[in-house]
Amino acid sequence: MKYILGFFTILAVAICAWLLYLYSNIRFELDKVVNYQPRLTTQIFDKDGKLVSNLFSKENRVYVKYDNIPARVIEALVAIEDTQFFEHNGINPDAISRAIIKDIKAGALVEGASTLTQQLIKTLILTREKKIIRKIKEVLLALKLETILTKEEILERYLNQVYFGHGYYGIKTAAKGYFDKELYELNLKEIAMLVGLPRAPSFYDPTRNLKFSLARANQVIKRMNTLGWINKKEYEEAMKHTPKIYDKTLTQNKAPYIVDYVLKTLKDELKDIKTGGYKINLTVDLDAQRIAKEGLDVAYQKILKRDQYFRNLNKKRGIDKEYDEEGNELSEDRFVQNVNGSFISMENNTGKILAMVGGIDYKKSNFNRVVQSKRQPGSAIKPFIYQAALDIGYSPATKIADISRTYEYKVGDSEETKKWKPKNYGGKYKGLISLRDALIYSRNLATINLVTDIGIDVVYETLKKYGFKDMPYDLSITLGSFVISPLDLSQAYSIISNDGTEVKPYIINSIINRNGTGINFEPETRYVTSKEQAFLTKDIMHETVIRGTGKRAKVKGLDLAGKTGTTNNNVDAWFCGFSPSIQTIVWFGNDDNTPMRRSETGGIAAIPAFKYFYENYLKLHPELKREFEKPEGVRTSVINGKKEYFTNTSKLPVNTIDIPKENQIQF
Template identity: 80%
Template sequence: MLKYIFGFFAVVTIGVMGWLLYLYSNIRFELDKVVDYNPKLTTQFFDKDGRLISNLFYQEHRLYVKYEDIPARVIEALVAIEDTQFFEHNGINPDAISRAIIKDIKAGALVEGASTLTQQLIKTLVLSREKKLIRKIKEALLSLRIETLLTKEEILERYLNQVYFGHGYYGIKTAALGYFKKELYELNLKEIAILVGLPRAPSFYDPTRNLQFALARANQVISRMNTLGWINQEEYSEAMKYTPNVYDETLTQNKAPYIIDYVLKELSNEIKDIKTGGYKIYLTVDLDAQEIAKEGLKFAYNQILSRDKYFQELNKKNKIEKEYDEEGNELDPNRYINKLNGSLISIENKTGKILALVGGIDYKTSSFNRVIQSKRQPGSAIKPFIYQAALDLGYSPATQLADISRTYEFETNDSEEKKFWQPKNYSGKYKGLLSLREALVHSRNLATINLVTDIGIDVVYDSLKTYGFKDMPLDLSITLGSFVISPLDLSQAYSIISNDGEEVKPYIINSIINKNGTVINFEAQKRYVTSPEQAFLVKDILHDAVDRGTGRRAKVKNLEIAGKTGTTNNNVDAWFCGFSPTIQTVVWFGQDDNTPMRKTETGGRTAGPAFAYFYEKYLKLHPELKREFDMPEGVRTSILNGQKEYFTTTSKLPTDEINIPKENQIQF
């Protein structure tokens, strides 16, 4: 009889073993997820000083931390509350299982588990969380096997990076930064206890929702550590009394959405796993400059709306005449409502690094990035490049131009009927003869058109192409900026002047570090266009334009500024493009549907104040900024008609009108 009993048990044992082997064979490949652990990781964007701009992730917000960077106190707290014998068992804890079975039998249901940290990792990564016997058996089998493939340290590293800590935080590093704004090494014992207590019931113990429950759970952790003798009485008492500050942060932390959108567009073809690859992307952006730029744009925007409201009130009282566009159509007095917008881009003159980029007044209202995506007519903002072309051809700042009216006859492609174009100055008045300098300082349309006619439209057209302008009509309308361009591209063109004749391409990414620590650095792209001394002649004229010309509203106390206004037909677009000795900024205002603004809204009045606001505030933060422009060695000065004027070997002054002091005379 005994022989049959042993035989029966042998058969049962072999059957169970066979079934377990079969069960294991069906699930063993699932261990690859644990061994070759490759979780979804959050990509982070930082400004030039290492300040976080934004987190980007897909489904799981997780910042990875290696085991050697996890403080010992975190490991102790976790093991104390979750699996005291972790470093002794081989994946399962028989004693804990026995206790759990007894409680389950008494309750008549699965009321208590006995999962080790290894089993919890398997459950999280491979299996479901349902309380079924078959799942528990699979969990035990895989846990026993994984302990032969990974070290205890590797298991803990995976556990602490994988588990959910509530509030959208995956991994303990993410939770530490999210709840406490601290790195792991900065946490005190109570904060550690809160974190390691969360995985048991992350939503219930979430300290942003249920702080008292989170503290109670943390106190259990601290008491357990004290019982085990892993902390002394002083540490225990101090931790039990302490209540930390808990932050209820959004997960993305996006402080500059227009910038992040642009960066993602730039990297869309380069990094396919940007939302899950755990990259650290360091940008050229200065968060302080970005905030000031937003404020400056809003400041000017509110001024425009205030003026509009004022004129609307006058209009209601019939104290002003109705407004009409150039075709004679009456303009809607309420045309600013939900249509007016603006943009600003600021870069370093020498490098092209983007310091600030604001694509609109309010990202929540409109995510359309007007710096990058919008194409608008530059108007008179194109003029400095026409004058640069003239100076490079041998004209000088003192060359006399004719500021007189002309009528141009032309035919359109779809009609043989002759048409006439009679351009005007903004003021409607003419100056007769005036110097090239004065023509640009006061943005004289007629003098500029006559200059282009004198040079030749084909020569000017080719020069503008050399400066990077595209898709222009081959006619005199380019003199008044009749083609379209984005603020980003216009900023690149203006760098020719601000950077002493060398164009720099604006860029926004300093470096990218992947999860393996490989670094990719980005550098400035530069292109020689003209000499420093020739660029200086235009720079100095634009300095005059701000000092006493159309750009007066962009003046900044104790800082030299050069710049040009731009206003298009019917006041559809208003620009100010300017720079200090180190920083260049382009501001645009207009209506998104290309309808006119009020005739009082010009580049100087509309965009100039945003420019000035930005520099005034940024200068307070950075008083060390260079204040004055340098004059290149190839530039000479002289006195012409009682006024100081600059000239070069290419742009000579009219010598019959020059009174050159002996010490300044040079030989050509």
């Protein structure tokens, strides 16, 4: 008896020593649970808090604090998985005893007895293989963990860590994914379905096996009823209810061009953007984004319709070839194969981007033409040339020559002399016209003569001051012969739309990290010219929409200012304009820089998208500011029977009648 007792004593000591040794080798692994830092999904929201997209790597998980988990969720989970969770110290001896008996009878490990604490450890630290050594480790770590974390902390980690099927990690993610609801919005049946999923997430996935998912949920509800945690009415209603199930894409990307741009913008600042659980709040308005995309498509379909019309017309007339302005033969196929477009809208006074559509179809091309494409602006550059003239003393009434000139120039170091004879669209000349009319009707020759009078050096340096880069030092800049992205052109146009102060377009309002702290972004501004001088150009552009090249852009009940832009051979078609609060740049062209049809000018191709946007956005936001305001420093006179504006810098000719301030008409 003494030897037997000694043997068992030695055996017990050996077992204890082995357990201590085993624990000493694994105890540091508890740090993964105690200092829980899971992969978290970064979520991008629009300015009104609507989800734009989820960004994640491997695990799509949105974290939820314990205090934000409804009590009913905790009750349902504990009822089906670990009824004595709040009483035990990490393991459940009764459940272990029952499991051992069943395992002995079966001759294998057929049933576990894991508490929620053990399940959490198994998920985060250990494997799921059914081996005795793994089970012993699990027990040791569970006993220790319960001395470190509270029950609530364990449940918080469990409900955020476990897999709920369909790519959803954590119960908040699953609730939004399966039911399109927040946790607090779930009913009892939906809660029961969720807490039943971790047992076999793929098998019980309601998007694949709704019948089995409902059956599992009913088990949860019956268990809660047996425990007396729900009453008869709740039980009966839950048993009969069948929730609506959603089968969404995990990213839920509603604006792919915008999401790509955000990723590109933050690639250096946030290396862990897909695992760090950031909340990125954008300046974007998803309603504006939707309308912008629709508008771009409306304009695109009109381009295709015109293309088909001319194809049919050519066929009817027996014409099998077309030529550009230089007489080069054109292929009809390219008219529709490469045509694409872009659209960007932003707030005039802040630079906050409301909408950005980088192309007609993201699935066919993810190239963002707003940001990445650099195209010639054509006549869209003219407002800045006229602004330069106004800022040095010209007035809207100043007469300039709309006549033809021939310019001779040499190419490089060559002795060969070439001639350049620019012409107006339509080929006609007006003689002497006012600066106002020259811009309203986009007269090329008048603009070139204006630049000649001012001096190419003055215009070149002024355009550089406005932010334009990589321009040729010759008269071709008058017709926008350099390249610029729609995004950069938006920044330049803010000088006019924002009363002389340039604002830099930006798309991120704030970034909040997983700890709830973050940074906010503010507008970046730069003074360029006075609001009085900017108003003169704005007013001329306003009249351009009323009676000039931009008249197709008119929207009832809303002041709009704008400028068309069409480059040689109709390679690019632009419309750049703004209301009192929102500025928009639209571009169309072939991606390979080949000409479009001669019908596709800025006033024909681009304006429909612009007009569609303002008409429909105004319906959603009737509170938008409707009218432009004239600054105090702008005065009104009459010249040749017409009202005209002037300032202390841009004075009118002497044969004008100054209108008293009280009689001046505001628009």
